[in-house]
Amino acid sequence: MSNWPAITFNVNGESHTVSVPPIKRLLDVLREDLHLTGTKEGCGEGECGSCSVRMNDELVNSCLIPILQASGTNIQTVEGLASSEHLHPIQQAFLQCGGAQCGICTPGMLMASTQLLSHNPHPTLDEIREGLAGNLCRCTGFIRIFESVIAACATDAKEEAEPERTANAR
């Protein structure tokens, strides 16, 4: 289809190969080439965190990652959280606690929360504030997002937070 070199990476446990300009943003590859539109663009300059995804167990702004940099990595997006109709505990907690309002920051916020909980299953409020500091929400004032993360801890989100690790082991 194009002369661009093939770049291969895993998204939500599935291998994908794309031939696109190596400078193309991971965000655009996810949205345009893989049709995973759950990841959102808010600012395009790494300030708002709406485009946050997990890449090799790191939280990244996908608007700042050229796709070449994602070559060979394992990426998790919001689409990789729920298994079929069952919400992931962090999603369930956001639903119950009112952690999502307009929903546009939510996918990024969920990835940041998942990242935080995977490393720190029982964070303090200050640790939650720090863990989510790169993700802007204009609707909630963050309070119910904090409550959602705390509620998710109670449902032992730790194990659930890493379905990808098993998936990636394939």
Place this chain on the structure above:
Amino acid sequence: MSEPPPTRIVGTAAPRKEGVDKLTGRARYVDDIKPANQWHGATVRSTIPRGIIRSITYPPHIPWSEFAIVTAADIPGHNHIQLIIADQPCLADGRVNHCDEAILLLAHPDKHKLREAVEAIQIEYDPLPAIFTIEESERQDPIILGADNLIKSFLLEKGSVDEAWPQAAHIITGEYRTGAQEHLYIENNGVIAEYSAESGVTVWGSLQCPFYVHKSLMAVFNLPEDKVRVIQTETGGAFGGKEDYPSTIGSHAALLAMKSGHPVKLIYDRMEDLAATTKRHPSRIRHKTALDANGKLLAMEIEVCTDGGAYSTLSATVLSRATLHSTGPYWSPNVRIHARSWATNTVPYGAFRGFGAPQAVFAIERHMDVIAAQLNIDPVELRRRNFLHQGDQTATEQTLRDPVILDQLLDRALTESGYYAKRKHFAKQNLTSPIKRGLGIAAFYHGAGFTGSGERYLNSLAGIDVTTDNKVRVLVSSTEFGQGTNTVLSQIAAEAIGIDYSDVIMAPPDTGIIPNSGPTVASRTVMVVGRLIQRASLQLVETLRAETGPGSNNGAQTFTREEFFAACEKLRAAKGEVQSLCRYEAPPGIFWDDTTYHGEAYGAFAWSVQLAQVAVDTVTYSAEVEEFWSVQEVGRVVNPVLAGGQIEGGIAQGIGYALYEKVLLRNGHMANNQMTNYIMPTAQDVPPIHVYFEEIPYTHGAYGAKGIGELPHDGPAPAILNAIHDATGDSFTEIPLLPEDLMLQLATQPVEAEASV
């Protein structure tokens, strides 16, 4: 307080209707939709604040034949955006009145080709002198709009302030200023448009008011109602910022679709959205207040001025709301308010949560603390002495017939915060600490629904129907953009009919399907439209009872869920469809005179007392809100989780308004049009927020609900600056108040002044 009547679903934390879609990434925002053969649009904008367009040049290195190009000459109908007055062109025609004004539009199949093309186009101007501030506009040289630069003015008088001045023990004056504020919804403005000669114009987009866009498109394309269709896509935040602007961007995309023969997606990036779309009106408000020896108000003279920007857009109604909130929740026998909105050569200012009230409440609530300090009265006590009570008359001589419980709200805020003990402790601590702590209060109301006769003019229609697969559909043009419209209206329908919350769905927000229940603004959705849904639901139950005959439900007052759907099927078999619509009916005894600005300004008021604890670091000059309390009476709370979220979110925006968010204009263009340098509160900046509701059901609202959405944004700024006044002994009268502003005033203070706190 009377207990609200028992309900099954209203008053519970029903989960957000569209929550699962939003949490799984399935919700479809406008940029997630990709029509086949879509082209992308872009906008060429003015780079000067005022001038005559001399020439437009298309340099030959761009293959222009690949592009669709739209100018004002391509507009088939009227070249204006239809709001209150038709003074704003859809595309500049011969002259520009502000930077970033749309002059021409481009579309191309490849979005990456657009940037270079936009930058290549050369526009030459004959510049004209421009003005950027209220003061420059007041000087009326040059005149940039109408005969006098005035977009709108109001004069409101109660009693005679002039007779009150000689009797006053104290006359206190003050001037208060507020800056512009950007909505900073995380999803930028964006639309997709399609055009065909047969079916007309269809616009999908991120928007609040489908019928506003519909009305504008009819004018721009000179098309009848049925040839224009507007569909709201999932909307990633709005806060008023998608009230009027979608009419502009929607028209632009539709013009490009017509010219190109393709569906056109027009989505702004953050820099364009910040530079070109509306913000909160900057204001300058002056108070002159007469009080007797006991600190009771004798007269309030208030001069409200807003900067409206280059075109009138919604400035008249924003000014109206500012006027009607400018006295605060206080009773004064004599009031004179002179309000003016001035034109400047900046992007038109527009709707933003609160709609003039945050500016007005900032001024009066700061002023109350200034008065308290000058009279040496406790700010709490000064407020108590002057609070409005049930039966009192407001500045418009509206008699407050419903309960007013300001004292109770204030008491709760004081108790929950431990106000007196804390103030005592801080006063002592502040003597030796470089961190000065203080507490500040703001008391205020927010009028719910359109002002005065507004709801009568809107004449909203809303209702429900029942689908063949046994779902009750809510039929409204009231949109969801985070506040919880879908959830709360579904709760109301389920409650009224006696079915489950999961039995109710929302009809698509498509002007081809839904009736016009008015715009999604003015804290009116739950109170006004919710009431229509309640009435329409009860009306359907009545109809079913009449149609299915007595005894069909064993004489019970309501149907069981199963009986209800069985009765619907019978009715459908007989009548073809099951639908129930209701039109707005004004509560009795509501009279408003637009000429004198007298009468019932609002059907209902929501009331609140907020309290901020702030720490000012006298080394770094940072001010941090450490804790926040908000007590409010909003009628019945339909969904406590969503209501709490509205209050907290509004407070966070209010904290940003007070301490962080500064729109920096250079030659009328927003210079800091990036999230990097327009700063909003982050997860690390918001304090613990304590939210308390007192519920007094409002007779004419849905299950007793009043408006809630805008209220919480009105109070934080004055509460915070009052707390800084308390902490430092310094009175600050302008927001945003950034560390450099604090430094400028505090660093020049003699040391003794600090010690006297």
